[in-house]
Amino acid sequence: MEAGPPGSSRPAEPGPCLSGQRGADHTASASPQSVAGTELGRHPQAVAAVLPAGGCGERMGVPTPKQFCPILERPLISYTLQALERVCWIKDIVVAVTGENMEVMKSIIQKYQHKRISLVKAGVTRHRSIFNGLKALAEDQINSKLSKPEVVIIHDAVRPFVEEGVLLKVVTAAKEHGAAGAIRPLVSTVISPSADGCLDYSLERARHRASEMPQAFLFDVIYEAYQQCSDYDLEFGTECLQLALKYCCTKAKLVEGSPDLWKVTYKRDLYAAESIIKERISQEICVVMDTEEDNKHVGHLLEEVLKSELNHVKVTSEALGHAGRHLLQIILDQCYNFVCVNVTTSDFQETQKLLSMLEESNLCILYPVVVVSVHFLDFKLVPPSQKMENLMQIREFAKEVKERNILLYGLLICYSQDDQKLQESLRQGAIIIASLIKERNCGLIGQLLIA
Ligand SMILES: Nc1ccn([C@@H]2O[C@H](COP(=O)(O)OP(=O)(O)OP(=O)(O)O)[C@@H](O)[C@H]2O)c(=O)n1
Numbered sequence: 001m002e003a004g005p006p007g008s009s010r011p012a013e014p015g016p017c018l019s020g021q022r023g024a025d026h027t028a029s030a031s032p033q034s035v036a037g038t039e040l041g042r043h044p045q046a047v048a049a050v051l052p053a054g055g056c057g058e059r060m061g062v063p064t065p066k067q068f069c070p071i072l073e074r075p076l077i078s079y080t081l082q083a084l085e086r087v088c089w090i091k092d093i094v095v096a097v098t099g100e101n102m103e104v105m106k107s108i109i110q111k112y113q114h115k116r117i118s119l120v121k122a123g124v125t126r127h128r129s130i131f132n133g134l135k136a137l138a139e140d141q142i143n144s145k146l147s148k149p150e151v152v153i154i155h156d157a158v159r160p161f162v163e164e165g166v167l168l169k170v171v172t173a174a175k176e177h178g179a180a181g182a183i184r185p186l187v188s189t190v191i192s193p194s195a196d197g198c199l200d201y202s203l204e205r206a207r208h209r210a211s212e213m214p215q216a217f218l219f220d221v222i223y224e225a226y227q228q229c230s231d232y233d234l235e236f237g238t239e240c241l242q243l244a245l246k247y248c249c250t251k252a253k254l255v256e257g258s259p260d261l262w263k264v265t266y267k268r269d270l271y272a273a274e275s276i277i278k279e280r281i282s283q284e285i286c287v288v289m290d291t292e293e294d295n296k297h298v299g300h301l302l303e304e305v306l307k308s309e310l311n312h313v314k315v316t317s318e319a320l321g322h323a324g325r326h327l328l329q330i331i332l333d334q335c336y337n338f339v340c341v342n343v344t345t346s347d348f349q350e351t352q353k354l355l356s357m358l359e360e361s362n363l364c365i366l367y368p369v370v371v372v373s374v375h376f377l378d379f380k381l382v383p384p385s386q387k388m389e390n391l392m393q394i395r396e397f398a399k400e401v402k403e404r405n406i407l408l409y410g411l412l413i414c415y416s417q418d419d420q421k422l423q424e425s426l427r428q429g430a431i432i433i434a435s436l437i438k439e440r441n442c443g444l445i446g447q448l449l450i451a
């Protein structure tokens with residue numbers, strides 16, 4: 001069993017852990033009581049997770065096993081690890097990967113600074129991979145940092161959208177019932193074909209559910225079930241809850257899960273997952289300008305237009321002044337979209353200050369950060385050629401910062417003394433900004449768009 005690298009501090013993460021601990025670096029030793037509102041009971045208990053990640057993703061139809069397929073240039077499995085790492089009371093996360101993918105997995109852990117991860121060898125079937133993960137937790141192996149948990153979560157590595165709430169529900173239910181699993185309403189009716197390929201019978205859809213993940217078990221229950229398990233079940237089974245019932249007479253408690261619990265199986269699921277992630281990191285925009293005192297500042301005008309055009313997005317503004325103290329907090333609070341207004345200073349001075357702050361933060365490790373460098377030009381006052389020549393630098397800047405997962409776009413807004421014309425340009429600018437943030441298109445970085 002391979003342990004992950006010594007825990008370097010995890011990057012800041014979107015959203016707080018329900019326990020009220022934020023973002024990076026809360027230690028795994030936080031006792032479950034620290035989870036606000038938890039029903040995990042009075043006694044600290046160890047909760048660990050096993051993530052089967054040893055499949056080849058045949059149904060995805062691409063050479064790369066789907067758990068390593070990129071979403072926004074980051075492997076799918078890293079999103080699942082991040083989701084579990086946000087949960088302070090999960091002490092250990094054991095990931096089962098094939099021998100040939102062990103090094104890839106270690107590099108993912110290193111690059112995205114995942115913590116509390118231990119690696120075990122996958123089996124030739126999902127059940128065998130899970131069994132290997134449980135063995136790693138069951139045996140106090142010499143030099144192993146793993147110890148046997150009271151409750152173990154089993155969650156497919158290709159289900160990236162799992163929230164602390166449903167994990168808490170299945171763990172709490174497993175503590176009481178011995179086993180628990182998330183379920184969802186069936187979308188299609190289940191039928192049974194006869195030998196001659198005709199309908200034998202169909203199940204009443206309303207009386208049946210789809211078994212999803214996460215699932216949770218008293219460790220001793222599921223470990224015993226796997227130890228008693230027949231080779232046939234290990235080879236062809238797909239349902240851990242059934243093993244607990246069949247081999248330990250344990251009836252799992254079924255917990256209604258959210259629609260986001262689905263498993264990435266086909267290519268369409270990857271596109272869907274990418275859309276959901278893009279939507280989640282586009283919920284906040286910070287307009288950065290060189291001053292906040294002057295509320296007639298064109299940056300504030302742009303902020304107001306953004307607010308009116310994008311009513312579902314939180315739009316804030318910050319001055320780059322006072323050493324960027326407030327801005328630093330915005331960065332730490334996981335805003336992934338910045339509109340940097342360059343007016344009074346020379347071109348790009350504000351943008352370059354912002355880029356330096358972003359590069360010094362951990363923000364860009366997990367998600368690509370969008371920076372729209374906004375410039376204004378009053379064509380009546382300034383010959384465009386000089387301005388355009390200066391603005392062409394954006395291509396070089398964009399190439400440099402892309403290495404650090406920052407997507408830099410340029411936006412030139414036609415400035416006019418005529419309020420109505422200015423408003424129209426600002427509205428066009430807001431629409432362009434919204435599109436750049438929503439799409440996060442790498443093909444447009446370093447381009448100068450005109451509103
Ligand atoms: N021998 C296996 C097979 C599957 N899995 C894992 O079990 C989870 C759910 O399985 P599934 O969606 O079937 O993944 P694949 O087997 O990779 O997909 P396919 O059936 O399309 O090949 C995945 O995280 C997969 O990596 C595993 O750990 N070991």
Ligand SMILES: O=P(O)(O)OC[C@@H](O)[C@@H](O)[C@@H](O)CO
Binds near residue numbers: 210212238
């Ligand atoms: O059969 P697959 O390996 O695709 O999926 C494994 C599990 O996710 C699936 O069986 C769920 O229904 C939970 O048991």
